[in-house]
Amino acid sequence: MTEKTVIKQRREPLFHIVKRDDMVWWKVWGVRAIAIVASILVMVFISSLLTGKGMGKTVEIMYRGVFGRIEKGSFKMLFKYLEETAILLCLALALTPAFKMKFWNCGAEGQALMGGLGAMVCMIELEGKLPTAVLIPVIAVVSILCGAIWGVIPAIFKALFDTNETLFTLMMNYIATQIIAYYVYIKGGGSNVIQPVEAGIAPSTGNSRYYINISIVIAITFIAYIYLKYSKHGYEISVVGESRNTARYIGINVKKVIIRTMLISGAVCGIAGMILVAGKDHSIRTATVGGQGFTAIMMAWLGQCNPFITAFMTAIIVFLNLGAAKVADSCYLNSAFADIFVGVVILCVVGCEFFIRYSFKFRGSRKGDK
Amino acid sequence: MTKQPAIELKNITKRFGAQVIANNNVSLTAYHGEILSILGENGSGKTTLMNMISGIYFPDEGQIFINGQEAVIASPKDAFKFKIGMIHQHFKLVDVFSAAENVILGIDEGKYNLKKSAEEIKKISEQYGFDLDPEKKVYSMAVSEKQTVEIIKVLYRGADILILDEPTAVLTPQETAKLFDVLRKMRDDGKCIIIITHKLHEVLSLSDRVSVLRKGEYVGTVNTNETNESELTEMMVGKKVSLNIDRAEPKDPQDRLVISGVDCISRDGVALLDSVSFTARSGEILGIAGIAGSGQRELLEAIAGLQHINSGEILYNDPKSGKTENLRDKTPVQIRELGVRLSFVPEDRLGMGLVGNMDIVDNMMLRSYSKGHSMFLERKSPKDLAMKIISDLEVATPGASTPVRRLSGGNVQKVLVGREISASPTVLMVAYPVRGLDINSSYMIYNLLNEQKEKGVAIIxxxxxxxxxxxxxDRIMVIGSGKVTGIVDARSVTKEEIGLLMTKSGEEEKQND
Structure with missing residues (x-):
C-alpha cells in the first residue's frame, strides 16, 4: 500500500456493557434487596420533603397505618393487612402456573369478578333455602367454575387457533365488568348498589372471616408450590413454557396442557373472587377486585414462579401501598401518591435485574494500557 | 519476503463474564497477498477474535494494528473504514432485494445508481471468476450464490482484508473448490484473506500459513507446506489423537425400518419429501447426506411421529415379536406404547431434545416422567441415570443440578445422546450429532454409535x-430437495460422487443438463 489512508482515530468508548452469567445467588438477592431498600428510602425521603415531616416520622406513620397498635393488643389492623395481602397473593398465585407456561394471562381481574359473581348469585338466590354447611360448598364450587370458564375460553382459542392470549384475556376483563354492572343494575333496584347479605363463606362480623380468608390462601400457597415443583402436571407446564418443540418431541399434548393450566389459573382466580365477595364484602360491584388483578401480574412476575417468593413480595408491596396511602391521607397529599410510591419501588425492583444480567466495563479498567 | 503486514494483533484478550476467557493474550499477524487460516476447535475463540477485528466486539486488552498503524475499531463502520470486510457464517442479506441492491445497501457515499453499480459488480465478478447475475433476487438464490453476494459486497466496498467465517460449512465439495479458486485469485491480487475453519484438509489445500488457537490461547503459526494433519490436530487438541474411526462389518443385518413412498407437503404446498423410500437395517449405520434443508429434518421427524406425511408407509419390524407395525400418523406417545424403541437425537439440542433451563436430572425425566400412576414426579431413578451418564460419558459439569444450557456444546450432546441410548433403542436416529463439538467429544459420539451398532441397533x-x-x-443415502438421489455403499464411494448426487435434483438438475 503506497497511499496512507488517513482515518480519524476514535478513542475507546467510555464504557461498554457486558453480559454476565456468573452471579452467585446471594449476590443476586443482595442486589434485589438493595433495590427494594434503596427505592423505599428514596421515596420516604421524597415524602418527607413533601409533607415536611422527618423520614423517621414518615416511616412511623406508615408502620402505624398498616399494623396499628399491635403492642396494645389490637390486631384489627394487622388482620386487615394480612387479608389484603392474601387476596392479592391469591390472584398472583392464580397467574403463576400460566406464567410458568409463558401464557400471559392478563385476565385475573375478570376471572375473579366472574368467580365473585358466581358466589354472589348463590348467596342471594340460596340464602335461607340451604343450610350453611351445604351453602358454603355450593358457593365454592360455583365460583371456581365461573372463574375457570372465564379463564379457559382464551385458552381454547390459544390452543386451537393460536390467538394472542394477552389481548384476549385483557378483553375478557371488560366483558366481565359489564356483566357485573348489569347484574348490579338488576339486583340493586336502581340504586346501583347491592346491599350486603348475611350469607357467605364467613360471618360478616367479627374476626373469624380473617382466619378463614387468610388460611385459604396459605393453603393455596403450599399447594401451588407442591403442584409446580413436584407434580407431573407442573413438570409438563415447565416443559411447555420453556420449549413447545421439546414438548412436542417427547409427546406432551401441548393443547391439553394449555387448556388444563388455564382451567386451574381461572379456578384460583375464582377462589379469589369468592374470598372477596363471600368472605370479605358480602356484596359485589364492578370495583370489587379494584385493579388487583393487574397488580397481581406484577406480583407473579416478581415472584419468578415461586409461590413463597411471590408471598414475600406481595407482603412488601401491600405494606407499602397501605402505608403510603396512610401518609398521603394524614398529610393531605393526593391519594395518587401511594400509587406513585409503589410504582417507583416496583420499577426499581424490576430494573435491578439489568445489573444482575449485565455489568459495565469502563475505559480505565483495561489492563496493559499505557 | 517483502510481504507487508496487513493486520497485526498484539496481546488481545476478551472475556465474557469472570469465568469465560474467549481470547487470552492472542498475537498474530496476517500479510497482504496471503491466505491465513485460523484453525481451532469450536469454542477456541476463532470467531470472537475475528469479531473484534470487524468491530462487533471490543477487546478488553491489547492492540490492533492495520498497515502498521494502531487502530481502534469500535463498530463495523470503523472496520469498513479500515478496509476490513467480514463474511459471516449466517448471511445478512435482504431476501426481496436483488444482488446489486444488497451490495450497495448501506453505502451512503455517491449517488444511488443501480446500473452503474451492477456494471461494477460485473467487473468484480469477472476479475475474480465469480458467477453472479446482479439482477437476481436473493430469495431465488442457492446458498453458494448468497455467499457470493456477501463476498462481492465487501469487495465492492474496497475491502483489502477479507475474513471468512466457516465459509465451506454450507457448500458442496464442488462449490468449495470453486470458492477456493476465487480466494486464490484474490490472494494473487494482493489481498489479505483470513479464513476461519476447523476442517483440516481445507486448511492444507488452501492456505499459506495456519494460526492455531486452543481454548482461547494462541498456540502458534506454521507454514502450510511444512505441516501435516496430525501435527495440526495435535496443536489444536493439545495431545495426540488418532483420527481413524473404526468401522466394523454389520453383523446379521435385518430390515428394521422400511420407509416406502413417503411424501410430505408443507403448508405452503412445497414438497418437503418426495416419494422417499429406503430401509434401515439392524447393526448398520445408514448415513444421510445432503445440502442443509433438503428434507433431512422432515424425514426424521416423520419417522418419530412429529411430522404429518401425505402418503407412504413407515413400517417397523419388531425384533422381539416379529410383528410389523405401521408408524404412519402415530404420535410419539402412541409409538412408544406400541413398544417401538425409537430414540431420536434431534438437530436442535437445546430447543428440542433438551430444555436448556432445566437441570440434567429434569432433562433425564423428559422421556420417562409420565411412567406410573402417581400424580407426583419420581426423581430418584432420573437422578441415578444422570449420575451414571455424567460418570460414564465424562460430562464436565459442576453437578447433576446444573441447567444444561450452562454446559458446553459437547457436554450438552453427551447428556442428550446418553439419555437416548439409555432407553436401549432398536432404532437410533441422530441429526448432526457432532456439530459444534471438539474432536475428543466427536470421537466419543462416534464410538457410542459404533457400540450401539454392535448391539444390533439400526442407526440413521x-x-x-x-x-x-x-x-x-455402512451405507449412505443422499437426498436433494426432498428426493432420494442415490443410496451408495460407503466403503466404495468417493466424496465427489456424493457431491454430484447432492446437487442432482430440483433447480440444479436443469443446470446440469
Missing amino acids: FVGEDLDVLLELC
Missing part, C-alpha cells in the same frame, strides 16, 4: 461432514 445418521460419513457409515 444425518451428517454434514462427508469425510466423517464416508468413514463411519
Whole structure:
C-alpha cells in the first residue's frame, strides 16, 4: 500500500456493557434487596420533603397505618393487612402456573369478578333455602367454575387457533365488568348498589372471616408450590413454557396442557373472587377486585414462579401501598401518591435485574494500557 | 519476503463474564497477498477474535494494528473504514432485494445508481471468476450464490482484508473448490484473506500459513507446506489423537425400518419429501447426506411421529415379536406404547431434545416422567441415570443440578445422546450429532454409535461432514430437495460422487443438463 489512508482515530468508548452469567445467588438477592431498600428510602425521603415531616416520622406513620397498635393488643389492623395481602397473593398465585407456561394471562381481574359473581348469585338466590354447611360448598364450587370458564375460553382459542392470549384475556376483563354492572343494575333496584347479605363463606362480623380468608390462601400457597415443583402436571407446564418443540418431541399434548393450566389459573382466580365477595364484602360491584388483578401480574412476575417468593413480595408491596396511602391521607397529599410510591419501588425492583444480567466495563479498567 | 503486514494483533484478550476467557493474550499477524487460516476447535475463540477485528466486539486488552498503524475499531463502520470486510457464517442479506441492491445497501457515499453499480459488480465478478447475475433476487438464490453476494459486497466496498467465517460449512465439495479458486485469485491480487475453519484438509489445500488457537490461547503459526494433519490436530487438541474411526462389518443385518413412498407437503404446498423410500437395517449405520434443508429434518421427524406425511408407509419390524407395525400418523406417545424403541437425537439440542433451563436430572425425566400412576414426579431413578451418564460419558459439569444450557456444546450432546441410548433403542436416529463439538467429544459420539451398532441397533445418521460419513457409515443415502438421489455403499464411494448426487435434483438438475 503506497497511499496512507488517513482515518480519524476514535478513542475507546467510555464504557461498554457486558453480559454476565456468573452471579452467585446471594449476590443476586443482595442486589434485589438493595433495590427494594434503596427505592423505599428514596421515596420516604421524597415524602418527607413533601409533607415536611422527618423520614423517621414518615416511616412511623406508615408502620402505624398498616399494623396499628399491635403492642396494645389490637390486631384489627394487622388482620386487615394480612387479608389484603392474601387476596392479592391469591390472584398472583392464580397467574403463576400460566406464567410458568409463558401464557400471559392478563385476565385475573375478570376471572375473579366472574368467580365473585358466581358466589354472589348463590348467596342471594340460596340464602335461607340451604343450610350453611351445604351453602358454603355450593358457593365454592360455583365460583371456581365461573372463574375457570372465564379463564379457559382464551385458552381454547390459544390452543386451537393460536390467538394472542394477552389481548384476549385483557378483553375478557371488560366483558366481565359489564356483566357485573348489569347484574348490579338488576339486583340493586336502581340504586346501583347491592346491599350486603348475611350469607357467605364467613360471618360478616367479627374476626373469624380473617382466619378463614387468610388460611385459604396459605393453603393455596403450599399447594401451588407442591403442584409446580413436584407434580407431573407442573413438570409438563415447565416443559411447555420453556420449549413447545421439546414438548412436542417427547409427546406432551401441548393443547391439553394449555387448556388444563388455564382451567386451574381461572379456578384460583375464582377462589379469589369468592374470598372477596363471600368472605370479605358480602356484596359485589364492578370495583370489587379494584385493579388487583393487574397488580397481581406484577406480583407473579416478581415472584419468578415461586409461590413463597411471590408471598414475600406481595407482603412488601401491600405494606407499602397501605402505608403510603396512610401518609398521603394524614398529610393531605393526593391519594395518587401511594400509587406513585409503589410504582417507583416496583420499577426499581424490576430494573435491578439489568445489573444482575449485565455489568459495565469502563475505559480505565483495561489492563496493559499505557 | 517483502510481504507487508496487513493486520497485526498484539496481546488481545476478551472475556465474557469472570469465568469465560474467549481470547487470552492472542498475537498474530496476517500479510497482504496471503491466505491465513485460523484453525481451532469450536469454542477456541476463532470467531470472537475475528469479531473484534470487524468491530462487533471490543477487546478488553491489547492492540490492533492495520498497515502498521494502531487502530481502534469500535463498530463495523470503523472496520469498513479500515478496509476490513467480514463474511459471516449466517448471511445478512435482504431476501426481496436483488444482488446489486444488497451490495450497495448501506453505502451512503455517491449517488444511488443501480446500473452503474451492477456494471461494477460485473467487473468484480469477472476479475475474480465469480458467477453472479446482479439482477437476481436473493430469495431465488442457492446458498453458494448468497455467499457470493456477501463476498462481492465487501469487495465492492474496497475491502483489502477479507475474513471468512466457516465459509465451506454450507457448500458442496464442488462449490468449495470453486470458492477456493476465487480466494486464490484474490490472494494473487494482493489481498489479505483470513479464513476461519476447523476442517483440516481445507486448511492444507488452501492456505499459506495456519494460526492455531486452543481454548482461547494462541498456540502458534506454521507454514502450510511444512505441516501435516496430525501435527495440526495435535496443536489444536493439545495431545495426540488418532483420527481413524473404526468401522466394523454389520453383523446379521435385518430390515428394521422400511420407509416406502413417503411424501410430505408443507403448508405452503412445497414438497418437503418426495416419494422417499429406503430401509434401515439392524447393526448398520445408514448415513444421510445432503445440502442443509433438503428434507433431512422432515424425514426424521416423520419417522418419530412429529411430522404429518401425505402418503407412504413407515413400517417397523419388531425384533422381539416379529410383528410389523405401521408408524404412519402415530404420535410419539402412541409409538412408544406400541413398544417401538425409537430414540431420536434431534438437530436442535437445546430447543428440542433438551430444555436448556432445566437441570440434567429434569432433562433425564423428559422421556420417562409420565411412567406410573402417581400424580407426583419420581426423581430418584432420573437422578441415578444422570449420575451414571455424567460418570460414564465424562460430562464436565459442576453437578447433576446444573441447567444444561450452562454446559458446553459437547457436554450438552453427551447428556442428550446418553439419555437416548439409555432407553436401549432398536432404532437410533441422530441429526448432526457432532456439530459444534471438539474432536475428543466427536470421537466419543462416534464410538457410542459404533457400540450401539454392535448391539444390533439400526442407526440413521444425518451428517454434514462427508469425510466423517464416508468413514463411519455402512451405507449412505443422499437426498436433494426432498428426493432420494442415490443410496451408495460407503466403503466404495468417493466424496465427489456424493457431491454430484447432492446437487442432482430440483433447480440444479436443469443446470446440469
